[in-house]
Amino acid sequence: MTTPQTIYLVAVAMYVVLFLMFCRFFLWKRYSEGRYWRARPTLNQAGILALAEKKGKEVPFFSILVPARNEAQVIEKTVRHMLALNYPKTAYEIIVVTDEKEALEGARLRPIVVRETLAFMGGKIPQEARRTDVRVLTLGVLSEMALREYRTRDLRDHAWLTPLVLTQGDTWRCWDIIATLAGDLIAARGRLSIGRVFCLLRRAFPDCDDKEIARLYPNYLCLTLPVVAAFARMCGERDERLLRSVITFTTKANHRVTQDLLSSFTTLIAADLVTRLREMLSRGEGEEVALEIYAYCFPTTQDVLARVQQEIGLCCPVLKHTSVPFDYDGQYPGQLTGAAVPSTKGRALNYALARSVSDKTTICGFYDAESRPGRDVLLYVAHKKLTDSGTAIWQGPVFQVRNFYEMGPFSKIASLYQAIAHDWYLPVVFRRLPFAGGTNLYVDYDLLVELKGYDHQILTEDLELGTRAYLTTGAWPDYLPYASSEQTPPHFKSFFRQRLRWGTGHLQVLDKVRSSEGSAAGSAEVCKARKLRLLRQLALKGPVEWTFYQAVTLLPPVMLVLYLTGNADPSVLPSVYRMLLNVLSLVYVSFTFYAFYRYYAHIDRTGRPLTWYGNVGVAMVLKAMGRHPTAWTKTPRTRE
Numbered sequence: 001m002t003t004p005q006t007i008y009l010v011a012v013a014m015y016v017v018l019f020l021m022f023c024r025f026f027l028w029k030r031y032s033e034g035r036y037w038r039a040r041p042t043l044n045q046a047g048i049l050a051l052a053e054k055k056g057k058e059v060p061f062f063s064i065l066v067p068a069r070n071e072a073q074v075i076e077k078t079v080r081h082m083l084a085l086n087y088p089k090t091a092y093e094i095i096v097v098t099d100e101k102e103a104l105e106g107a108r109l110r111p112i113v114v115r116e117t118l119a120f121m122g123g124k125i126p127q128e129a130r131r132t133d134v135r136v137l138t139l140g141v142l143s144e145m146a147l148r149e150y151r152t153r154d155l156r157d158h159a160w161l162t163p164l165v166l167t168q169g170d171t172w173r174c175w176d177i178i179a180t181l182a183g184d185l186i187a188a189r190g191r192l193s194i195g196r197v198f199c200l201l202r203r204a205f206p207d208c209d210d211k212e213i214a215r216l217y218p219n220y221l222c223l224t225l226p227v228v229a230a231f232a233r234m235c236g237e238r239d240e241r242l243l244r245s246v247i248t249f250t251t252k253a254n255h256r257v258t259q260d261l262l263s264s265f266t267t268l269i270a271a272d273l274v275t276r277l278r279e280m281l282s283r284g285e286g287e288e289v290a291l292e293i294y295a296y297c298f299p300t301t302q303d304v305l306a307r308v309q310q311e312i313g314l315c316c317p318v319l320k321h322t323s324v325p326f327d328y329d330g331q332y333p334g335q336l337t338g339a340a341v342p343s344t345k346g347r348a349l350n351y352a353l354a355r356s357v358s359d360k361t362t363i364c365g366f367y368d369a370e371s372r373p374g375r376d377v378l379l380y381v382a383h384k385k386l387t388d389s390g391t392a393i394w395q396g397p398v399f400q401v402r403n404f405y406e407m408g409p410f411s412k413i414a415s416l417y418q419a420i421a422h423d424w425y426l427p428v429v430f431r432r433l434p435f436a437g438g439t440n441l442y443v444d445y446d447l448l449v450e451l452k453g454y455d456h457q458i459l460t461e462d463l464e465l466g467t468r469a470y471l472t473t474g475a476w477p478d479y480l481p482y483a484s485s486e487q488t489p490p491h492f493k494s495f496f497r498q499r500l501r502w503g504t505g506h507l508q509v510l511d512k513v514r515s516s517e518g519s520a521a522g523s524a525e526v527c528k529a530r531k532l533r534l535l536r537q538l539a540l541k542g543p544v545e546w547t548f549y550q551a552v553t554l555l556p557p558v559m560l561v562l563y564l565t566g567n568a569d570p571s572v573l574p575s576v577y578r579m580l581l582n583v584l585s586l587v588y589v590s591f592t593f594y595a596f597y598r599y600y601a602h603i604d605r606t607g608r609p610l611t612w613y614g615n616v617g618v619a620m621v622l623k624a625m626g627r628h629p630t631a632w633t634k635t636p637r638t639r640e
Contacts, residue, residue, distance in 0.1 A: 001572065002569060003567075004562075004566065004567050004568050004569035005569045005571070005572035007562060007567060007568050007569075008568045008569055008570055008572055008573070009572060009573070011555065011559050011568065012573065012581065014555060015555075015581065015584075018552060018555075019584055019587075022587075022588070025420065025424060025425075025591075028424040028425050028427075028428050029423075029424045031424075031427060031428060032423065032424045032425075032426075032427040032428070032479075032481075033424075035427060035479075036427055036479050036481040037481045039481075040380065040481050040482075041380075041383060043376055043379040043380060043383055044086075044379070045086065045087065045088055045379070048087075048088075048379055048382050048383060048386075049088070051383065051386050051387070052382075052386055055386050057386060058362075059088060059091050059382065060091070060362040060363055060381070060382045060385045060386070061091050061092065061093075061358065061360040061361050061362050061363075062087070062091065062092035062093070062361070062362070062363050062364070062365055062378055062381075062382075062442075063092070063093050063095055063356075063357045063358055063361040063363075063364050063365070063445070064082060064092060064093070064094045064095065064364075064365040064366075064367060065095050065097060065349055065352050065353070065357075065364060065365065065366050065367075066078065066079075066082075066094065066095065066096045066097065066366075066367050066368070066369055066371070067097045067345050067348040067349055067352075067368075067369070068096050068097065068098055068301050068369040069098060069099040069101075069102055069301065069343060069348070070102055070301065071301050071369035071370070072299045072300060072301050072303065072304045074369055074370040074487075075096065075301055075304055075305065075369050076304050076307075076308055078367070078369055078370055078371060078372070079094060079096065079305070079308055079319060080308070081372050081373075082094050082367075082373070083312070083315075083317060083319065084375070085317075085373070085375055085377070085378055086375045086376050086378070086379060087378035087379060087382070089315075089316035089317050090316045090317070091317075092317045092378060093317050093318040093319075093320060093358055093361075094317060094318070094319050094320065095320045095321075095322060095352050095356050095357070096301075096305055096319070096320070096321050096322075097322055097323075097324060097348045097349065097351065097352045097356075098300075098301045098302050098305070098321065098322070098323045098324070099323065099324050099326075099343050099348065100323045100324060100325050100326045101326050101340075101343060102300050102301060102302065103300055103302050103323065104326065106298065106300045109133070109298075110291070110294055110298075112130070113130060113133045113134065113137055113294065113298070114137070114287060114290045114291055114294055116130050116133075116134050117133075117134045117137045117138055117141075117290055118281065118286050118287060118290060120134050120138060120234070121138065121141075121234065121277060121278075121281055121286065122278075122281060123234075133298070135183070135186070135231070136179075136183060136297050136298070137290060137293060137294060137297050137298075138231060138234070139179050139182045139183050139186075139227060139231055140175075140179045140293040140294075140296065140297040141277070141286075141289060141290060141293050142182070142227045142230050142231060142273060142277070143175050143178040143179040143182065143223075143227055144175060144289065144293055145273055145276060145277060145280075146178065146223050146226060146227050146273065147174060147175055147178070147223070149269075149272075149273070149276075150223065172296070173204055174220075174223075175296070176204070176296070177200060177201065177204050177220055178220065178223050178224050178227060179227075179297070180200060181197065181200060181220060181221075181224045182224050182227040182228050182231070184196060184200075185224065185228050185246055186228060186231060186232075189245060190228075190245030190246035191245055192246075194217070194610065195607075195609055195610050197217060197220075197221075198210070198213055198217070198610060199405075199606050199607040201213045201216055201217065201220070202606035202607075203606045206606070210610075225246065225266040226266050226269035226270045226273055227270075227273070228246060228270075229266050229267055229269075229270035230270040230271075230273040230274050230277075232270075233270060233271070233274055234274060301369075302321070302323065305319075305321045306321075309321065320356055322351070322352050322355065322356040324343075324347065324348050324351045324352075325351075326340050326341070327339055327340060327341060328341060328347065328351050329341055330344065330346065330347035330350060330351075330456035330457070331350065331452075331453075331456070332350040332353060332354055332452045332453030332454070333350075333354035333355075334350060334351065334354060344456045344457070344461070345438065345454075345456075345461060346453075346454035346455060346456035346457075346458065346461035347454075347456035349366070349453065349454050349461075350453040350454055350456060353448055353449075353453050354453070357445065361445045362385065362444070362445060363381060363382075363385060363442050363443065363444055363445060364442070364443055364444075364445050364448060365378075365381075365441070365442045366438065366439060366440075366441045366442075366443075366462075367439050367440065367484065368438065368439040368486055370402075370486055370487050371398075371439055371440065371484045371485075371486055372402065372484060372485045372486070372602075373396075373440060373482065373484040374396075374482035374483055374484065376482065377396065377440075377480070377482040377484075380480065380481070380482055381394055381442050381480065384478070391476075391477075391478045392443065392444040392447045392469070392473075392475045393434075393436060393441070393442070393443050393444070393447070393466065393469060393475055393476070393477035393478070394441070394442040394443075394477065394478050394479075394480040395426075395430075395435060395436055395437055395440065395441050395442075395466075395477045395478075395479065395480055396440035396441075396442075396479070396480030396481070396482050396483060396484060397419075397422030397423055397426055397440065397480075397481075397483045397484075398422055398437065398439055398440050398483070398484050398485075398486050399419040399422065399423070399483050399484070399485050399486070399599050399602045400415050400418055400419065400485075400486045400487060400488040401415045401416065401419055401485065401488065401599045401602050401603050402485045402486060402487055402602060402603060402604045403487040403488065403490060403604060403607070404488075404596075404603045404604070404607075405603070405604070405605075405607030405608055405609065406490050406607050407488060407490045407491075408490060408491050408492055410492045410495065411488050411489060411490055411491065411492065411495050413592065414488065414495060415488040416592060416595040416596060416599065417592075417595065418488075419595065419598075419599050419602075420595055420598075422483070423483070426479060427479045429541070430476075430477060430478070430479050432537050432541075433534075433537045433538070433541055434466045434467060434469065434470040434475070434476050434477055434534075435463065435466055435477065436462045436463060436465050436466030436469075436477055437462050437463075438460075438461070438462035439484060439486065440480065440482075440483070440484040441462065442480065443465075443469075447469060447473065447475060450472075450473065451465065451468060451469060451472065451473075455468070455512075458505055458508050458509060458512070459501050459502075459504050459505030459508060460501075460502055460505025460506055460508070460509060461505075463505065463506060463509050464505075464508075464509045464512065467509055467512075467513055467534055467538070470530060470534065471513070471516060471527070471530055471531065471534065474530070483602070485602040503542075503546065506538070506542045507542065507543075509538065510535070510538045510539065510542060510543075513531065513534050513535055513538065514535060516531065
């Protein structure tokens with residue numbers, strides 16, 4: 001047997017071993033479903049109240065904490081979802097924790113952006129650092145003027161310009177659609193897909209089907225095209241090329257005569273918009289309008305929460321909003337230092353735990369700003385608390401697939417397999433590691449007080465909390481069979497940075513456990529045994545597994561290079577076995593599509609493609625390397 005043949009057989013053996021490791025998924029599935037998912041009791045509010053009365057206890061009171069900095073795009077829907085959870089409304093509260101730095105930064109930037117926008121409208125080119133903000137605010141002002149023109153000329157009687165939102169008088173929603181669509185068209189240089197427009201309109205009109213959306217689609221373009229053309233003219237660009245691109249790719253007008261008619265009509269209206277804008281500036285009215293529009297273009301998380309609180313009024317459950325001072329030191333309970341302190345999630349949570357939690361609180365729940373927990377999750381945790389007082393931490397799975405249609409191919413694959421891991425593998429992890437995540441997590445309030453909150457300097461403050469709880473009190477988390485849907489960073493770079501932060505935080509926790517002195521919760525032998533067990537599992541689930549799986553990803557490209565250079569000879573294996581190996585490869589593809597349909601209910605379908613074959617792109621995988629992070633960074637969101 002030659003060396004190339006030996007190399008090929010070794011590669012085949014490794015491939016078979018990896019396939020057998022993949023088959024473990026189905027063993028984990030059997031375990032998790034039998035132990036948790038199918039074992040969930042049937043719960044309702046009346047049953048929980050009766051159980052509490054039978055046990056002679058109060059119904060557990062929940063404080064749900066949601067840290068949110070720069071989360072204006074997603075926080076409103078999250079809050080409204082949590083207000084509708086299936087639990088006695090007087091027995092839980094929602095605490096949204098924002099950062100004072102966000103409001104201070106917004107107040108600092110407002111006059112700068114408005115001033116530069118007015119200068120740009122007057123013909124001055126904006127600074128490079130502010131160009132994006134100036135564009136957004138300018139498009140917002142132009143959209144407002146286009147709507148004023150619509151209302152002034154009473155175009156509502158024209159059948160070809162009757163969006164539902166305009167006939168119902170909801171001009172804010174219409175303005176938002178026009179401004180957003182104009183910004184997307186300019187960013188895409190006119191080559192915006194119809195699917196993106198449909199996604200925008202589906203979110204604005206969730207009760208409309210695609211036939212109604214198709215009827216609204218041209219109406220909004222009629223209002224958006226003049227805004228795009230007016231902005232291009234103000235930039236000193238030739239708007240003909242941009243308009244031609246928009247008309248060809250977005251309006252799907254391929255006939256030359258139709259293109260010329262639309263272009264001429266749009267150019268005339270755009271010229272009128274620019275003229276009226278200059279007249280407004282000459283009358284000194286520009287700053288007032290720009291300041292009014294700025295609040296809509298660049299809302300802070302605090303602005304959105306204030307509006308939501310005003311709309312819901314005094315109701316139950318109570319919605320609290322607490323803002324972390326810029327100089328809070330991050331400790332529990334902590335103090336103000338007089339100097340700015342770096343913002344982290346753990347710092348924000350410690351501030352809320354020390355100052356905002358109700359006196360009645362029994363259990364604290366933790367969710368990210370874009371979380372959508374299961375409606376019955378509080379009922380389940382309350383049931384467990386009333387029937388099993390020994391458990392103090394419950395960690396549920398997180399299916400990060402909701403923005404699936406807005407992800408790149410790598411993030412799509414990663415999100416599906418992470419959902420599978422949380423669904424089936426996480427219960428297995430709990431047999432060996434006291435894992436606590438940062439979202440869909442519930443912890444006894446008394447335990448949090450005993451632990452003095454989070455370590456705000458650790459990048460993975462959630463994992464550190466779980467390990468510290470085990471070392472100091474022996475607390476071990478239980479699996480919570482109610483999923484929360486969330487987003488995955490849509491692009492590879494942001495995805496990689498998030499995972500890199502998690503990996504670095506894992507190593508920080510490993511170092512902290514290694515240097516810890518133990519605890520007074522047990523004898524020296526017990527403390528030492530806990531520490532050794534924890535170090536072993538953290539190393540196994542961290543550096544050991546990372547090294548192994550990173551090395552495995554190199555196997556296919558290495559074998560391809562060896563094959564192309566003649567250093568791997570497949571002829572040593574009969575053709576029937578080589579064909580069988582190809583069939584095994586199809587198993588992975590089939591399983592990926594199975595995962596897609598398994599978690600389809602958790603996907604935001606407003607971004608779905610217009611054709612069935614738009615989902616075929618889920619079968620691509622990428623890989624890259626980068627530098628590790630040294631500070632906590634926020635995960636980017638996609639608009640909802």
